[in-house]
Amino acid sequence: MTENAQQQPTAPSTELPTQYAPADVEGPLYERWVERGYFVADAKSDKPAYTIVIPPPNVTGSLHLGHAFQHTLMDALTRRKRMQGFESLWLPGMDHAGIATQNKVEQQLAEEGKSRHDLGREEFVERVWQWKEEYGGRILGQMRRLGDGVDWDRERFTMDEGLSKAVQTIFKKLYDDELIYRAERIINWCPRCLTAISDIEVEYQEDDGELVSIKYGEGDETLVVATTRAETMLGDTAVAVHPDDERYKHLVGKRIKLPLTNRTIPVVADTHVDPEFGTGAVKVTPAHDPNDFAIGQRHNLESITVMDERAVITVHGPFEGLDRFEARSAIVAALRSQGRIVAEKRPYVHSVGHCSRCKTTIEPRLSMQWWVKVGPLAKAAGDAVRDGRVKIHPEDMSKRYFDWVDNMHDWCISRQLWWGHRIPVWYGPEGQVVCVGPDEQPPGTEAEGWKQDTDVLDTWFSSGLWPFSTLGWPEQTEDLRKFYPTDVLLTGHDIIFFWVARMMMFGLYAMDGEVPFRTIALTGLVRDERGKKMSKSFGNVVDPLDWMDKYGSDAVRFTLARGANPGTDVPIGEEWVQASRNFANKIWNATRFAMMNGATVEGPLPDPSEMSATDRWILSRLNKTVAEVDAFYDDFQFAKLSDSLFHFAWDEVFDWYVELSKTTFQAGGRGAEVSQRVLGEVLDVTLKLLHPVVPFVTDTLWTTLTGGESVVIADWPADSGFRDEVAEREIESLQSVITEVRRFRADQGLQPGQRVPARLTLDGTALAPHEAAIRQLLRLQPEGDAFAATATLPVAGATVALDLSGTIDVAAERKRLAKDLAAAEKEKAQATGKLGNEAFLAKAPDNVVEKIRGRLAKADEDIARIQAQLDRLPEA
Numbered sequence: 001m002t003e004n005a006q007q008q009p010t011a012p013s014t015e016l017p018t019q020y021a022p023a024d025v026e027g028p029l030y031e032r033w034v035e036r037g038y039f040v041a042d043a044k045s046d047k048p049a050y051t052i053v054i055p056p057p058n059v060t061g062s063l064h065l066g067h068a069f070q071h072t073l074m075d076a077l078t079r080r081k082r083m084q085g086f087e088s089l090w091l092p093g094m095d096h097a098g099i100a101t102q103n104k105v106e107q108q109l110a111e112e113g114k115s116r117h118d119l120g121r122e123e124f125v126e127r128v129w130q131w132k133e134e135y136g137g138r139i140l141g142q143m144r145r146l147g148d149g150v151d152w153d154r155e156r157f158t159m160d161e162g163l164s165k166a167v168q169t170i171f172k173k174l175y176d177d178e179l180i181y182r183a184e185r186i187i188n189w190c191p192r193c194l195t196a197i198s199d200i201e202v203e204y205q206e207d208d209g210e211l212v213s214i215k216y217g218e219g220d221e222t223l224v225v226a227t228t229r230a231e232t233m234l235g236d237t238a239v240a241v242h243p244d245d246e247r248y249k250h251l252v253g254k255r256i257k258l259p260l261t262n263r264t265i266p267v268v269a270d271t272h273v274d275p276e277f278g279t280g281a282v283k284v285t286p287a288h289d290p291n292d293f294a295i296g297q298r299h300n301l302e303s304i305t306v307m308d309e310r311a312v313i314t315v316h317g318p319f320e321g322l323d324r325f326e327a328r329s330a331i332v333a334a335l336r337s338q339g340r341i342v343a344e345k346r347p348y349v350h351s352v353g354h355c356s357r358c359k360t361t362i363e364p365r366l367s368m369q370w371w372v373k374v375g376p377l378a379k380a381a382g383d384a385v386r387d388g389r390v391k392i393h394p395e396d397m398s399k400r401y402f403d404w405v406d407n408m409h410d411w412c413i414s415r416q417l418w419w420g421h422r423i424p425v426w427y428g429p430e431g432q433v434v435c436v437g438p439d440e441q442p443p444g445t446e447a448e449g450w451k452q453d454t455d456v457l458d459t460w461f462s463s464g465l466w467p468f469s470t471l472g473w474p475e476q477t478e479d480l481r482k483f484y485p486t487d488v489l490l491t492g493h494d495i496i497f498f499w500v501a502r503m504m505m506f507g508l509y510a511m512d513g514e515v516p517f518r519t520i521a522l523t524g525l526v527r528d529e530r531g532k533k534m535s536k537s538f539g540n541v542v543d544p545l546d547w548m549d550k551y552g553s554d555a556v557r558f559t560l561a562r563g564a565n566p567g568t569d570v571p572i573g574e575e576w577v578q579a580s581r582n583f584a585n586k587i588w589n590a591t592r593f594a595m596m597n598g599a600t601v602e603g604p605l606p607d608p609s610e611m612s613a614t615d616r617w618i619l620s621r622l623n624k625t626v627a628e629v630d631a632f633y634d635d636f637q638f639a640k641l642s643d644s645l646f647h648f649a650w651d652e653v654f655d656w657y658v659e660l661s662k663t664t665f666q667a668g669g670r671g672a673e674v675s676q677r678v679l680g681e682v683l684d685v686t687l688k689l690l691h692p693v694v695p696f697v698t699d700t701l702w703t704t705l706t707g708g709e710s711v712v713i714a715d716w717p718a719d720s721g722f723r724d725e726v727a728e729r730e731i732e733s734l735q736s737v738i739t740e741v742r743r744f745r746a747d748q749g750l751q752p753g754q755r756v757p758a759r760l761t762l763d764g765t766a767l768a769p770h771e772a773a774i775r776q777l778l779r780l781q782p783e784g785d786a787f788a789a790t791a792t793l794p795v796a797g798a799t800v801a802l803d804l805s806g807t808i809d810v811a812a813e814r815k816r817l818a819k820d821l822a823a824a825e826k827e828k829a830q831a832t833g834k835l836g837n838e839a840f841l842a843k844a845p846d847n848v849v850e851k852i853r854g855r856l857a858k859a860d861e862d863i864a865r866i867q868a869q870l871d872r873l874p875e876a
Helices: 022-035 065-083 098-111 121-134 138-146 161-176 230-235 290-299 324-337 375-386 395-405 459-463 478-483 493-510 544-551 553-562 574-596 613-634 638-667 669-690 695-706 725-747 768-778 810-835 838-843 846-872
Strands: 049-053 087-091 180-190 195-197 202-218 221-227 238-241 255-257 264-269 281-284 341-355 363-372 391-393 425-427 433-435 486-492 517-523 526-528 570-572 756-761 791-795 798-802
Touching (some): 022 695, 065 486, 065 544, 138 553, 221 230, 230 324, 238 290, 281 290, 391 395, 486 493, 544 553, 553 638, 574 669, 638 669, 669 695, 725 768
Parallel strands (some): 391 517
Antiparallel strands (some): 202 221, 255 264
């Protein structure tokens, strides 16, 4: 924290407006937090460190509900730790988003009638930097709007100078350790983005395609293969069968004619082929399919590339120049005309890979690329979790992590882009290959015949260094010594493969076996209120800024936190945000009422001997809530801690303690003074507990209540150990009396404010001191001379006798209840009849039968309730 944070602010106002207006409060309050340096971490501090690095959003992106969800949880963690006395660092930054950002700028150029090639590489990269300065980083301002307590002084960007040095350093280290290599392999190629993409950047979806069965060979030496990509047959170099398949043993080793070409290809035996699938024979195209490539390697087959980078056919002949999909139709038509089509199935629904960015169908393609040999790195990443150095929460998510790291393939890290970290490898005129570190000079000039590799690194390569590169690595900085390893990585379970595993691999490798984070806390994904994935095509995407404008940032944050069960998806709807807004208003109104009635934090708490049972009860419940919230935080149970705080604040503090204290305040004297101090204490602690999740309203109220500088830098409340089980039981009895009488009043159709004569018999119970509160809360007036009890309610050892004569029309009420009772009995008879019908039960689906059982149970409950109401009514 900077020196600004120690400056004393102007004394706060002692009055609160009648209504809470988030729009008037949130923006100025956030800027005040930043100006005072509350979120700036001090690497020289003696405090224990607590560190979270933000999953860097794309520079092209804007805040969506997924960001808002995870940022709310990370902010809650770091705000609490700061209040607990930790040197809390939440480090922000952005990812350069290689493909997405280059696409944005290329679109701009296209509007100008230009391409990147018109500019040349250097000028194009400069144009991207200009775009970044003008348009990039919109999300950073939106993070402020949400209330993110990040250290803006430490904001990083994956292409800034320090992080670029880290990228070049680790590339050189991996290269020297023979963990990076260059090889020709099958990669996922996007014909739209014109670059390779990794396996985990391919999105698979069920597409309507075609399955065509084609006859290869002539005469007796023929076999049939089936394919969904007929255009690739132009690159076939073999047909493979299983070595034990008797149908084809006579063909193994022979050559057969490849249709539409002047070539013959061999029939090879390979155990990869499943003889039970289809015809048991598969076409082999080593340059356009990963499995075929592996077969080709085993049998020394030629690899023939038949398409260019835009997926246009390059093979000489009638199909040259056609797009792959045009060629597919043309080739099938040509085969059909030659009588080589044995069967055609359309539509044929099958799983097809698409580029996760532009949704173009991926084309497997043989290409020379750079790769990371992940074997030893992935093993280290798995071992760190297995031996407990890193915890995955929830634990059952560990299986997904191990499934990935234990079966990881080598990682293709080169991308055919201009925006990104250029691969630091130079090729010489005599075939030399030289990898250059960050402090080294290139081995020669272009004039001397040296050229740098034109590819850039996968964006996830630089993101994999994020936990330590952002702290200054490879330099041994104060930040690195103080804040590494980080404490928690909080992120969605959907990027275990994209990001989490790669940070683990690189962190352990670069930092000599030190883990990048101690805990991986995995969240679910935000969905709509019906649990459906949010998608523009579904029309259910929500801009969180719209909800912030309408209901305030606190309401959005609390809604998201209250749905955050570890590892499970989070449904969210606008009505839930409205409910959270109502909660913020309740906090405001209750605190305002308390302050108007003298609630204070001045002086020590009175001795429990001076307190009423109500005071001791709320303090006992307060300390239990503190302990419960702490336990939930430590277990990343954000939904449970939010729910606990909601019910404690709304139900116990605002609805019960404040209401029960009204008679004490009205009576005045020492009892009122004690309760005012207790109420001040309860609000002080409650606002602190709520602050990490709902920071704006709590800081505004806390500074007004206490006169303190800011709750952001206040001490986190500790469980004092105070418990009073006797007082808790006493108030539970009081609540039972009030709740039961309220229910009875509602059943009798009495208006909430309608006063009723009542006789309270509280002798022999602990409720005698509460008679005034009972009468006030239940609108019960003293019994008069003409009092005649028409209903008697025994509850919690006490008796409440009520005189309802003159307050309700007993005859009309009996008639109404009798009608309701008849309807309930009819419903019961119908449900009982169906459940007793064996023929019906044999045919009806389970869910229908279960629904009828529910109707029967509900009818039984209604009958019991209505009969009890009738029994309580006086005779007409």
